[in-house]
Every structure is written in C-alpha cells, then in structure tokens.
Amino acid sequence: MLYNTLGKTGLKVSRLGFGTMRLPTINSNADIDKQEASEMLSYGIENGINIIDTAYPYHSAGIDGNGNSEKFLGEFLKENNLRDEILLQTKSPSWLIEKKTDFEYYLDIQLEKLQTDYIDLYLLHSLTVPDWNKVHDLEVLDFLDDCLSSGKIKHVGFSSHIEIDYLIEILDEYPKWEVALTQMNYLDEYYQSGVMGLNYLKEINMGSMVMEPLRGGRLVQNIPNEVQELWSTAEKKRTPVEWALQYLWNRNDVDCVFSGMNSLNQVKENVRIASIEDKISENDQELIREVARTYRTFLGNSCTRCGYCMPCPHGVDIINCLTEYNIAHMMQNPKASAMQYFTLIDDDSRADSCINCGECIPFCTQMLNIPEELQKVYEYFGSEFNHF
Numbered sequence: 001m002l003y004n005t006l007g008k009t010g011l012k013v014s015r016l017g018f019g020t021m022r023l024p025t026i027n028s029n030a031d032i033d034k035q036e037a038s039e040m041l042s043y044g045i046e047n048g049i050n051i052i053d054t055a056y057p058y059h060s061a062g063i064d065g066n067g068n069s070e071k072f073l074g075e076f077l078k079e080n081n082l083r084d085e086i087l088l089q090t091k092s093p094s095w096l097i098e099k100k101t102d103f104e105y106y107l108d109i110q111l112e113k114l115q116t117d118y119i120d121l122y123l124l125h126s127l128t129v130p131d132w133n134k135v136h137d138l139e140v141l142d143f144l145d146d147c148l149s150s151g152k153i154k155h156v157g158f159s160s161h162i163e164i165d166y167l168i169e170i171l172d173e174y175p176k177w178e179v180a181l182t183q184m185n186y187l188d189e190y191y192q193s194g195v196m197g198l199n200y201l202k203e204i205n206m207g208s209m210v211m212e213p214l215r216g217g218r219l220v221q222n223i224p225n226e227v228q229e230l231w232s233t234a235e236k237k238r239t240p241v242e243w244a245l246q247y248l249w250n251r252n253d254v255d256c257v258f259s260g261m262n263s264l265n266q267v268k269e270n271v272r273i274a275s276i277e278d279k280i281s282e283n284d285q286e287l288i289r290e291v292a293r294t295y296r297t298f299l300g301n302s303c304t305r306c307g308y309c310m311p312c313p314h315g316v317d318i319i320n321c322l323t324e325y326n327i328a329h330m331m332q333n334p335k336a337s338a339m340q341y342f343t344l345i346d347d348d349s350r351a352d353s354c355i356n357c358g359e360c361i362p363f364c365t366q367m368l369n370i371p372e373e374l375q376k377v378y379e380y381f382g383s384e385f386n387h388f
C-alpha cells in the first residue's frame with residue numbers, strides 16, 4: 001500500500017480508502033452480508049488500508065433512514081479490536097438537521113452505532129447550497145468548534161457535489177476545515193467542482209479526498225468497442241480499473257480515493273493497484289482524455305447510481321431505469337438493454353410509472369432532472385417489450 005499525507009491534518013492515509021456504501025447485501029440494501037463484508041474489511045486492513053468511510057444513511061431501507069453501515073462497522077471494529085488501528089470517517093446527515101440540537105443528536109447516535117467515543121474525520125454530508133445555508137444559520141460551526149474542543153471529533157470537513165464557486169465559499173467560511181470529499185474521475189474533470197476544486201484544495205493545503213473514482217462502475221463495465229480499441233493503443237496496457245485509479249493517483253492534488261467496494265475480489269484488485277507506483281506517460285494521459293471524449297458521446301445521462309433519490313414514493317426504480325438507458329447508449333445495443341429493462345424492472349417500477357411529482361429532484365447528487373430523464377427512458381424503451 002502507498003500512503004499520502006492528508007493535507008493539513010498531517011495524517012498518513014492509505015491512498016485507497018474503504019467506502020462502506022456498497023457493501024454486499026443478502027435480501028435488501030439494509031441487510032448487509034456480514035460475513036463477506038467482514039472478510040473484505042479484514043483483507044483491506046491487513047493489506048494496508050487505514051481509513052474507512054461510512055455515513056448515517058448508508059445501508060438503510062430508505063434515504064432518510066438510520067443505516068446499518070455504521071452499526072456493522074462498529075461491531076466489526078469492536079470484535080476485531082481495530083478501532084484505534086484505523087481512521088474512522090463518518091458524516092452528519094445535513095439534510096435531516098432541523099434545529100440546533102439535531103447536530104449533537106445525530107452525532108451521539110453515530111458514536112453509539114460505531115461503538116466509539118471519537119470520530120477521526122467528521123464530515124457534513126453531501127452539502128448542497130440550501131443545506132449549507134440552513135446548517136450555517138443553525139450555527140453548525142459553533143457545534144463543530146465544541147466537538148473539536150471536547151475531542152469527540154478530531155478533524156472536520158464536508159462532502160459535496162456542488163460547483164466550484166460554492167465550494168470555495170464554504171471553504172473560505174471556516175478556517176478549521178481540514179478535509180473535503182469531492183467527485184472526480186477522468187470523465188468528470190469539468191463536472192461539479194472538478195479539477196478546479198482539487199487545485200483549490202491543494203492550494204490551501206486541505207486534505208483532498210475523492211469519491212466516484214469509477215463513476216458508479218461505468219468506467220469498468222460494459223466498455224464500448226470504441227473505448228476498448230483506444231485502450232489497446234496505449235503505450236502501457238492496463239485494465240479499466242487500473243486506468244481509472246492510476247489516473248487519480250497520478251494527480252498531485254488527490255490524497256485519498258474512496259472506493260465503495262462490493263466484493264472481496266474488488267478489494268483485492270484495488271489493493272493490488274494501490275500498492276503499485278505507476279507513472280502514466282504523457283501519451284497515455286492524452287489517451288485517457290481521448291477515452292473521456294469518446295465516452296461523452298455515448299452517455300444517455302450522468303446518473304452514478306448513488307441511490308440518494310431512492311426510494312421513489314411512487315415505486316419507480318429510478319436507478320435501474322436510468323442505468324439501462326445509459327448502458328443501451330454506451331453499448332449501442334438497445335435490444336439487449338430493452339430485454340434487461342423489461343425483465344429486471346417490474347411493470348409498475350419502469351419509467352412510465354413516474355407521475356412527475358418532482359420529489360426526487362432535490363436529492364440527485366448529479367443535479368439531474370429525474371422525471372425528464374425518465375421521460376427519455378420511456379420514449380426510448382416504450383411500455384412494452386417488442387424490440388425484436
């Protein structure tokens with residue numbers, strides 16, 4: 001494993017962080033497969049991962065729920081006596097905060113779930129501009145000051161999918177921020193705060209952490225022929241996962257990449273890649289830019305399958321509707337995707353069940369107008385399977 005210094009925290013962190021948002025499950029998203037998830041965490045930690053990320057809602061039945069990721073992690077760390085061996089990062093559910101006392105209310109629940117009396121890195125989760133204004137008015141910075149003084153929290157930061165102007169505004173508001181978690185991969189250099197955000201974080205010596213390194217798996221699954229042909233011309237051959245991760249680790253403004261791993265094999269593969277110093281040549285850097293340009297010509301929408309919009313109160317399977325539409329575009333194979341769309345998604349969960357109520361829109365981390373995107377899905381696939 002290779003390590004970086006996490007900005008002004010001075011902490012030495014593995015450049016691969018363990019994300020616990022997509023742990024393997026058994027029957028439902030809330031039902032973590034504890035045996036496999038424990039094997040994954042054990043392997044990762046034994047092989048050098050020293051920072052783990054979770055959040056209040058991860059692995060809950062609904063987006064506002066009290067998730068099981070923190071609870072599972074607390075049990076795992078306790079049983080294996082590992083709490084003090086790793087850096088634990090979790091996040092305050094900023095969208096649930098309604099009054100000043102809620103900050104402490106949620107933190108105390110999280111400490112209990114995680115079976116610890118301190119959090120190494122505590123982030124305000126997925127800050128949107130309205131949520132930032134709300135928590136700011138509710139004096140979140142005083143709350144963070146108090147937690148830093150009492151030792152409940154060692155370092156503070158935030159995660160966000162906002163644009164660069166707002167990122168800078170939030171960063172400049174509080175001198176005690178030490179880390180920020182933003183989205184980056186080779187498709188997203190100019191999306192959200194993008195490379196400008198990373199540059200600014202570096203400039204002010206903030207710990208820079210990255211999420212969505214594989215863009216919800218899109219950079220490593222169902223790779224179009226055009227992209228495969230481009231990769232085959234590389235000076236050095238790499239797997240799609242290697243391209244995506246080494247692209248980030250070749251940047252000097254990324255300290256830690258969080259990957260939400262789903263199987264032991266993924267952990268093994270990511271750990272292997274994170275342990276290799278692999279300088280990408282200038283020609284191969286240009287090839288990555290060419291691959292990104294090619295991908296952009298295929299995408300149907302920019303959904304990352306993060307799940308924040310779910311569940312839809314009217315039963316629409318937003319994620320899989322948008323995913324099948326995307327795969328159809330990327331694979332340029334509408335028939336195959338139509339078969340998936342009509343067999344994997346229930347009748348009353350397809351795009352034509354959307355009633356355009358708009359309730360999901362504020363939750364979309366990619367700022368998608370979800371009902372408009374679903375209308376495109378409906379127009380593309382129709383309401384009956386008659387694609388042959």
Ligand code: SF4
Binds near residue numbers: 313
């Ligand atoms: S706009 Fe459509 S997908 Fe979104 S919550 Fe309403 S019915 Fe569900």
Ligand code: SF4
Binds near residue numbers: 308310367370
């Ligand atoms: S539609 Fe938006 S919120 Fe929902 S899964 Fe896709 S990116 Fe995430």
